[in-house]
Amino acid sequence: MVTTPIKTAKRLTTQVENIAPDTTTIRSLDWDRDRFDIEFGLQNGTTYNSYVVKGEKNALIDTSHAKFKDLYFDELKKVINPQDIDYLIISHTEPDHSGLVKDLLDIAPHITVVASKVAIQFLEGFVHKDFERQVVKNGDQLDIGNGHIFEFVNAPNLHWPDTIFSYDHGTNTLFTCDAFGLHYCSADIYDQDLDAISPDYRFYYECLMGPNARSVLSAMKRMSALGEVKLVANGHGPILKHNVQELLDRYHRWSSEQSKGEKTVAVFYISDYGYSDRLSQSIAKGITKTGVTVEMIDINGTDIHEIPEIVSRSAGIVLGMPPLSDNGDIANKVGAILATVNSKQIFGLYESYGGDDEPIDTFSSKLSDLGLNQVFNPIRIKETPHEITYQTCEESGVDLGQILTKKAKISKRKALDVDLDKAMGRLSGGLYIITAQKGEETKGAMLASWVSQASFEPPGFTVAVAKDRAIESLLQVEDTFVLNILEEGKYQPLMKHFLKRFPPGADRFEGVKTAVATNKSPILVDALAYLECEVVSRMDCGDHWIVYSKVTTGRVSKSDALTAVHHRKVGNYY
Known part of the structure; x- marks a missing residue:
């Protein structure tokens, strides 16, 4: 394994490893990247994975981000002379994977670009030169010798419309680019630490693949005809080797659940x-x-x-x-x-x-x-x-x-057993407002009553957050927020304000007195007390997430005041 650092404000390194017979990965590690693609936050950086497969002819599968140009080509030349590359297989043309295609073709213009029809059209738009090309579609094969026969799987919208997977029958390796990846940067080549990567794997799916659940299922159905998959050579994060079937099954399960919507x-x-x-x-x-x-x-x-x-x-x-x-x-x-x-x-x-x-x-x-x-x-x-x-x-x-x-929700409420509904409604809770901020501008707030202390050391509590709440995106693992505890007899103005339906993008704190917490989230000045918190873990509970957080600091404004208590009459909606 080779690791080559570069001295910049952001840590950029490369990593080279043989992962299967005649198959080498060149991983570009972007340790400090904190935003990506549709602008969701990253907690653990990311990687851009590229692959070289050698046979009687040689294939390069995807390149890297343009920011890695010098580092990437230094490592590529150690693995193979670019003049000896016969094929460049493009999984899709998003710039973080194809950002160096033009540079590679400038060095070795003889290379044949192998990609879907749509990908070839996109490449023409930013390579701005003629190049050798081979358009492939689902089921097509490319034999580079020594047993390495690539079979292509059409996978549009995962997550670009031009995506195509490639399966090497010689090593049972499936090259999937964005699919089955995760934004997780570490020195581990593979997925051996399943517990560590699982939150990022799920978060990545929710952000990029969940909206394309039907396309995921279609692609996985085509994958089933390929045979055994021993290695998933993805485009981001650890390569899947130790938990291949488990992580593929998660995609299938999540996508099946997502596709069951009546609308x-x-x-x-x-x-x-x-x-x-x-x-x-x-x-x-x-x-x-x-x-x-x-x-x-x-x-x-x-x-x-x-x-x-x-x-x-x-x-x-x-x-x-x-x-x-x-x-x-x-x-x-x-x-x-x-x-x-x-x-x-x-x-x-x-x-x-x-x-x-x-x-x-x-x-x-x-x-x-x-x-x-x-x-x-x-x-x-x-x-x-x-x-x-x-x-x-x-x-x-x-x-x-x-x-x-x-x-549909109203119908479900009416269908619940009346006695059960009333009994559930007798579960009382306090009244709290969760406030969070990510970055310079993204803020959120939510009235909460399902809050319960969960640990003494570290001091921590759980809060239930409905999956369709906007603030849910700001309560991922390692995100920070403030729990504002409302005061009995004086909570009505704050409760009324945050129960309002705000139009998308509206400032939820307009007209409310706030201060800034150490973790940058808003503190409600008129609250009885506040706790600054960091999300440690999340558990899927049907239509809610149970978010467990540790408390880092807190303060009470009135030591003799009581927490506001919320009593419900029914137990199947707020």
């Missing part, structure tokens, strides 16, 4: 235009938190004849504004959406910030005139999207999903 929302985006892909993922993540199934559709990569069926089976439509209609193909597909929608559906719109979006008000008027109900204000973007933009998108998705599930 489906079609989220249309254009992957290579502006920020459409990232924004759509954030909206989709919010929708899935409510138990509604999402179907992600890249307008560019979808056949126009498939659109009417997709739209007709959807309860809601979310559309990212396309570029002005100089592209006839895109215009026709958007026209097909408009021609198929019906008045029973709901919709939401967002700008793609691609420079020349179609006017959002025009589309809003067209859909409203067709009888559709707009469920969140159009998301208008006036500058490069940042944290608060993505939070607004996620909250908009939550609002849309909650509207679709409202009737």
Whole structure:
């Protein structure tokens, strides 16, 4: 194993290891990266994994992030002379994996690029030179000799529309790029410490793959025809070797659960235009938190004849504004959406910030005139999207999903046994407000009553957080927050304020007196006491997460005052 450091403000290292016969990984370790892709926070950095497979001919599978250019090529040349590379297999064209494709082709222009049709089209847009190419589709094979026969598996939307897996029959290794990965940077090549990586593995799935659950199941069905998978050579984090079946089964189980939603929302985006892909993922993540199934559709990569069926089976439509209609193909597909929608559906719109979006008000008027109900204000973007933009998108998705599930939730409440309902309602709790901040702008707050002390050493407690609460995204492992304890007889103003329904992106603290905690989260000045906390673990409990947190510091404003107590009459909703 070789580790080569570079002296920068951010720690960047590389790691080289033989992982199977004739198969070597070059891992680019980005130790300090704290934001990624759709702008969700990273706790443990990330890696970008690339692979070399040698046969009678030689293949390189994916490259790395452009920031690793010098480090990556130094290591690549130790593994293989770039002139001896015959094929470059592109799993997908997202820049963190294909950021060095142009540089590689400048060094070795004879290399044949092997990729899906959509990926080749994307590459043409940023390589800006002619190159040898071989388009592959599901079931196609590439024999490089010495038993290394690659079979390709179509896996669109995992998580880009051009994704394709490659399976080496010679070593039973499946190269999956983003799928089955995790943002987790460590010196461990493999997944031997399952407990350590499990939270990041789940978080990664929720952020990137959960909104594409149906695509996950479709890809895994195609994978089942390949034979045994001994190694999952992913694009981020530890390579899966010791717990392959367990971690694959988790994807299948999570995706099956996610796909059981009674309602489906079609989220249309254009992957290579502006920020459409990232924004759509954030909206989709919010929708899935409510138990509604999402179907992600890249307008560019979808056949126009498939659109009417997709739209007709959807309860809601979310559309990212396309570029002005100089592209006839895109215009026709958007026209097909408009021609198929019906008045029973709901919709939401967002700008793609691609420079020349179609006017959002025009589309809003067209859909409203067709009888559709707009469920969140159009998301208008006036500058490069940042944290608060993505939070607004996620909250908009939550609002849309909650509207679709409202009737079903009411029916479930009525179906609960009356005696059981009343008995559950006799479980009392205190009244608290959780406040959290991540980064410079992303803030959240939630009224809570399901709070209970759980440990003396370290001092800690648990709180139950509904999965469809916006603040849930700010309460991941290692995140920090403040638990504000409300005072009996004086809690009404704060309770009334935080029970209000805030529109997506609204400042929940406007008009409320706050101070800043050591961990940067807001403290409610009018609360009886506060505790600064750090999330240690989370447990899945049906429609809630149980979040266990340790307390780092705290203070009481009135030693003789009592905590507000909440008594419910029913036990099946707040």
